[in-house]
Amino acid sequence: MDKDGVTVVCSRDTWENHVVSEHPEMEGCEAYVKASIEKPYQIYQDSKHPNQKTIYRPFILPKPFHTQYLRIAVKYRKRKFGNLVGYISTAFACHNKKKGDILIWEEK
């Protein structure tokens, strides 16, 4: 669950065939992704997709990425019965944050 109590999921297909296959630094990092969603450092509104938010958490990935941010993009959609669900669309290590996105929440 994210910090607002919304369930966030990642399909096996997205994790294996997009996240890990194109970002091998993410192999075995499922627990870090989960921890970052539950306890983010910053949350940004994606500037191009109103239903997408980006979560950043620094210093959580193992070496040699320990000094980088973990970036997770989550698309939120309403399900049939009206409940909101977040779908992870990507996750990778990054050195800086994407320009243009809007900061909407920050850890105090």
Next chain:
Amino acid sequence: MGREIIGSDRLQIDYGTMNNIKSFTPVYHKDEDTFFLRPKKPCPATSVDWEGEFWLRVDPESGEIVGLEIEDFETVFLKKHPELASAWKEAKPLCHRKKPHSYEETTWEAFLRIILEFLQTFLKKNPQQASFGAILAH
């Protein structure tokens, strides 16, 4: 922009390795609308945002450029850079083939040259990220 707690001096990008791109493989993920240029076997890397346009994938230890990732490729990026759209139209079908036919290799190589030229021009026009350590091309 929120607080930055990761120092910009911690990563040195070796721009001399930009030409690696010529030997990279283009891959397009339709569901995520994301375009990648990377070695046949992708390398672990950290991504560096360039003006919200693309991510350069960099080996955090050597500074070598090991890939390029462009999000919202068809829906946003190509609309902003229509000069690349026609080249992409011809190269796109080749992205899904394991081995292109020999007569298609010229299209492939041409596309990579066009992308490389675009990147080099873009980086020259947008040098604001000089705050990153840079190992300049020899």
